[in-house]
Amino acid sequence: MKINRRDFLKVSGKVGGGLMISLSLPMYGKIGETTKEGVEIPFNKFISIDPNGEITIMLTKHEMGQGTGTSIPTIIADELDADWNKVKIKQIEYSPDYTWHEMGTTGGSGSISRTWDAVRNAGATAKQLLVQAASQRWNVDAVAMEVSNSFITNLVTGEKLEYGELAEAASKLPVPEEVILKTHEEYVYIGKPIKNRITKEVVSGQSRYGLDMDMPDLVYASIEKCPIYKGKLKSYDDSEARQIEGVLDIFPIGFSDEIKSSLNPTLGYVNEGVVIVAKSTWIAFKARKALIVEWDGLENGARSIESLNADMRALKDAPEHLTMDLGNIGPSFSSTQNETMSMEYDNPYQAHALMEPLNATADYREDKCEIWVGTQDAEQTIGEVAKAMEISTDKVIVHNLKSGGSFGRRYHADTSIEAAFVSRKMQKPVKVIWTREDEVRNDHFQPYLKNYLRAAISPENEVVAIENKAMATVEYVTWTEKWEHYYAFPNIRCHRSMVPTVLHEGAWRSVGEHSAALSKECFIDELALKLNKDPLDYRMELLSREVDWGDPKDFPDWAVDFMIPRKKLLRERQVEVLSYAKKHGLWNKTTEPGKGIGFAMANFGPTVCAEIAEVSMDEEFGFKVDKVTAIVHCGMVINPHIGKGQIEGSIIWALSAVKYGGMEVENGKVQRSNFHDNKVLRMDELPEIEVIFIESQERPCGLGEPGTPPLAPAVLNAIYDASGLRVRKIPVLEEDLNTFFNSVAMT
Amino acid sequence: MANYTLEINNNSYSVDVTPDTPLLWVLRDVLKLYGTKYGCGIAQCGACTVHINGLPMRSCSIPIEKVNGQSIRTIEGLSDTADHPVQLAWEEVDVPQCGYCQSGQIMSAVALLERNPNPSDEEINRAMKGNICRCGTYARIRSAIKTAAKNMES
Ligand code: FES
Numbered sequence: 082m083k084i085n086r087r088d089f090l091k092v093s094g095k096v097g098g099g100l101m102i103s104l105s106l107p108m109y110g111k112i113g114e115t116t117k118e119g120v121e122i123p124f125n126k127f128i129s130i131d132p133n134g135e136i137t138i139m140l141t142k143h144e145m146g147q148g149t150g151t152s153i154p155t156i157i158a159d160e161l162d163a164d165w166n167k168v169k170i171k172q173i174e175y176s177p178d179y180t181w182h183e184m185g186t187t188g189g190s191g192s193i194s195r196t197w198d199a200v201r202n203a204g205a206t207a208k209q210l211l212v213q214a215a216s217q218r219w220n221v222d223a224v225a226m227e228v229s230n231s232f233i234t235n236l237v238t239g240e241k242l243e244y245g246e247l248a249e250a251a252s253k254l255p256v257p258e259e260v261i262l263k264t265h266e267e268y269v270y271i272g273k274p275i276k277n278r279i280t281k282e283v284v285s286g287q288s289r290y291g292l293d294m295d296m297p298d299l300v301y302a303s304i305e306k307c308p309i310y311k312g313k314l315k316s317y318d319d320s321e322a323r324q325i326e327g328v329l330d331i332f333p334i335g336f337s338d339e340i341k342s343s344l345n346p347t348l349g350y351v352n353e354g355v356v357i358v359a360k361s362t363w364i365a366f367k368a369r370k371a372l373i374v375e376w377d378g379l380e381n382g383a384r385s386i387e388s389l390n391a392d393m394r395a396l397k398d399a400p401e402h403l404t405m406d407l408g409n410i411g412p413s414f415s416s417t418q419n420e421t422m423s424m425e426y427d428n429p430y431q432a433h434a435l436m437e438p439l440n441a442t443a444d445y446r447e448d449k450c451e452i453w454v455g456t457q458d459a460e461q462t463i464g465e466v467a468k469a470m471e472i473s474t475d476k477v478i479v480h481n482l483k484s485g486g487s488f489g490r491r492y493h494a495d496t497s498i499e500a501a502f503v504s505r506k507m508q509k510p511v512k513v514i515w516t517r518e519d520e521v522r523n524d525h526f527q528p529y530l531k532n533y534l535r536a537a538i539s540p541e542n543e544v545v546a547i548e549n550k551a552m553a554t555v556e557y558v559t560w561t562e563k564w565e566h567y568y569a570f571p572n573i574r575c576h577r578s579m580v581p582t583v584l585h586e587g588a589w590r591s592v593g594e595h596s597a598a599l600s601k602e603c604f605i606d607e608l609a610l611k612l613n614k615d616p617l618d619y620r621m622e623l624l625s626r627e628v629d630w631g632d633p634k635d636f637p638d639w640a641v642d643f644m645i646p647r648k649k650l651l652r653e654r655q656v657e658v659l660s661y662a663k664k665h666g667l668w669n670k671t672t673e674p675g676k677g678i679g680f681a682m683a684n685f686g687p688t689v690c691a692e693i694a695e696v697s698m699d700e701e702f703g704f705k706v707d708k709v710t711a712i713v714h715c716g717m718v719i720n721p722h723i724g725k726g727q728i729e730g731s732i733i734w735a736l737s738a739v740k741y742g743g744m745e746v747e748n749g750k751v752q753r754s755n756f757h758d759n760k761v762l763r764m765d766e767l768p769e770i771e772v773i774f775i776e777s778q779e780r781p782c783g784l785g786e787p788g789t790p791p792l793a794p795a796v797l798n799a800i801y802d803a804s805g806l807r808v809r810k811i812p813v814l815e816e817d818l819n820t821f822f823n824s825v826a827m828t
Numbered sequence: 829m830a831n832y833t834l835e836i837n838n839n840s841y842s843v844d845v846t847p848d849t850p851l852l853w854v855l856r857d858v859l860k861l862y863g864t865k866y867g868c869g870i871a872q873c874g875a876c877t878v879h880i881n882g883l884p885m886r887s888c889s890i891p892i893e894k895v896n897g898q899s900i901r902t903i904e905g906l907s908d909t910a911d912h913p914v915q916l917a918w919e920e921v922d923v924p925q926c927g928y929c930q931s932g933q934i935m936s937a938v939a940l941l942e943r944n945p946n947p948s949d950e951e952i953n954r955a956m957k958g959n960i961c962r963c964g965t966y967a968r969i970r971s972a973i974k975t976a977a978k979n980m981e982s
């Protein structure tokens with residue numbers, strides 16, 4: 082890295098003595114800005130060391146169950162050679178002074194990989210300053226010292242100094258010109274199963290989330306929301322609701338067309354509705370039931386999943402955009418010599434069902450708006466609130482609280498805008514609480530994706546062309562309609578058509594990769610069996626072919642620098658993961674009736690994850706997943722305990738979608754409301770899960786999402802192996818498997 | 829509004845709320861005992877689990893008038909320093925991810941172990957399937973229950 086360290090590192094004394102390390106990496110730029118030469122980058126703070134030896138590590142990312150609130154500080158502590166027991170972790174406020182990589186979005190399974198350089202540098206610099214301070218104090222060379230566990234030992238005299246004793250002196254030293262980062266062998270915390278720092282307060286019931294926010298004069302609000310996406314409030318009668326004791330106010334929520342057009346249509350979308358403000362959460366909930374509200378559903382009011390499917394099918398033969406065209410598929414499909422195999426795969430909407438229902442607390446007074454919310458993107462939240470309230474962003478303060486799960490949903494600023502709106506009206510601090518029913522009905526769903534896949538098979542039993550027609554409901558997953566270049570075929574063509582969505586959409590653990598993986602990994606499985614090949618061997622064969630990456634001169638620089646190396650890396654990791662499965666005998670076909678095994682593989686970012694699902698057909702439940710083995714290549718694993726938990730959680734998340742996912746919609750209205758009809762996996766349905774990490778010293782990549790996408794196709798492929806039934810969609814319902822049990826009953 | 833006397837974690841509280849107010853919202857909004865969580869409001873998720881006379885109950889679905897004068901225990905009442913054997917086992921296994929469901933999980937687990945000190949997998953499933961964990965910590969919950977059972981035995 083070529084950077085002038087003096088420009089991006091700052092050391093300062095602390096009030097009351099001690100050392101504060103500030104750090105900023107200029108090449109990443111400030112949040113929201115691209116890097117420009119000569120732009121002054123403000124400094125920010127990562128580490129402080131008190132004279133008593135207490136080390137505070139500032140957490141810039143949002144903790145929502147993914148564990149980075151522990152993992153990132155362990156990286157800093159490791160480079161610093163700090164005593165982990167003396168480390169305190171402090172979630173810090175949003176500040177525009179942090180770069181996008183350091184703070185920015187918490188998501189895309191990228192917190193560790195984005196902060197990796199910054200936090201290691203911060204830790205190593207602090208350590209080096211302390212060593213220098215000790216060197217001055219003892220007048221010995223650094224090589225004559227040993228550093229470990231917050232102590233520096235003088236190897237000549239045997240004297241020992243604790244970091245706290247050196248912090249003050251270290252803070253007066255100039256920033257070192259160069260720091261040396263540890264080698265892999267030198268890590269003491271990285272790679273170890275360090276426990277999650279939130280555990281103690283969780284088990285004692287002291288852990289506080291957005292929903293637990295409290296302050297003097299707080300009032301509680303709940304909003305009866307329009308059940309139809311983009312629908313409008315027509316009229317309401319609140320006469321009965323107003324009679325309920327404890328109701329403080331009732332008023333509509335909505336924004337002018339001008340404000341609405343300034344908001345981000347996804348992140349800043351707020352449902353129209355009727356707000357109840359009350360003395361307690363319960364009274365607000367209760368009063369909502371006494372409201373009589375009429376909605377105007379507009380266009381979406383007449384739509385359903387059936388009509389959405391009809392819209393998609395209508396576009397099947399008239400695909401809109403060509404998104405990829407390698408070779409020429411035409412002759413392969415028109416040749417009468419070749420056989421064509423065509424399949425349709427269906428990836429419906431998926432709800433989040435976050436354990437902690439959505440909420441936000443705001444105190445909006447005298448044109449200053451303070452918000453307490455668990456958010457994956459404080460900066461966007463500030464921007465959207467400012468636009469909705471028509472104030473400047475410096476008037477909006479966001480305190481980022483821990484979340485009870487987020488999985489993409491808490492990117493959106495809707496609850497913060499609602500809280501700001503209600504607080505401005507009440508001139509009091511207000512907590513806006515969504516009921517579970519709101520959370521399900523007004524979720525921002527995983528987008529709907531339908532794939533029509535087609536392969537041309539030559540008389541030599543070779544797939545000579547692939548075509549993918551993707552019917553999608555949003556823009557931001559559109560890249561997943563491409564046949565990603567890992568499996569090489571001579572001719573590939575992909576199209577995409579867009580159909581307006583009937584439900585509001587957003588990010589859902591592993592976003593478009595989930596839907597794309599289901600279609601591709603099932604289709605590959607079907608092709609392998611059609612060609613009479615083992616599904617793993619067939620994938621290996623496709624991966625070992627030379628790939629035509631195109632002519633680099635046709636690509637923009639970023640594609641040459643980033644995309645092609647990334648694709649190469651992913652291919653290598655896929656080959657490694659496949660080889661591991663074969664070599665370690667994890668792929669064992671069974672001949673036992675009613676049992677089956679299925680494989681699928683996907684990537685999320687640079688992490689590759691393969692999963693092997695073992696299922697049994699089960700008269701009572703249709704099918705049962707007995708075991709899932711995940712083989713993960715994510716580079717270096719920072720914390721195998723937390724990492725394994727993330728993969729297990731992803732598998733359970735995805736299995737919920739396989740068994741119970743999707744969403745029924747009638748007249749624009751979501752037909753589920755709570756955990757009785759929007760089911761998720763419970764403990765008695767838990768399969769055995771084994772997680773294997775491929776040994777690697779490569780740069781660490783994310784683990785929060787990569788375990789999700791391969792699960793559904795692995796299970797669908799296993800169901801086929803067990804029953805001979807191809808299910809090309811989720812959820813898998815009893816009726817999809819009936820023919821199996823009927824035929825078993827007849828024999 | 830009416831006055832109710834509650835015995836919570838061996839303390840006596842008197843609250844003035846409407847008779848239909850669920851215990852959950854009295855604990856949270858009135859008494860500020862935020863360890864008990866709201867997840868569904870219809871006895872489907874277990875996040876709000878507390879003990880009433882020693883039995884695990886979903887506080888979201890119990891109106892305050894039904895528990896007047898009864899003995900209630902919440903997560904805050906398990907121990908003073910988070911050293912109840914079940915809390916310690918939770919720490920040993922390091923169960924939580926986001927942690928939001930865990931108060932309810934722990935309360936269900938404590939109730940299970942109080943009546944069955946050595947539960948089988950099957951019995952654990954039966955007792956715990958009313959508690960949802962959206963982060964998917966089920967395997968670690970099960971292992972913590974077994975750890976607690978073992979530690980409590982010795
Ligand atoms: S909140 Fe009571 S069971 Fe879900």
Ligand code: FES
Binds near residue numbers: 146929964
């Ligand atoms: S730990 Fe997050 S819901 Fe259970």
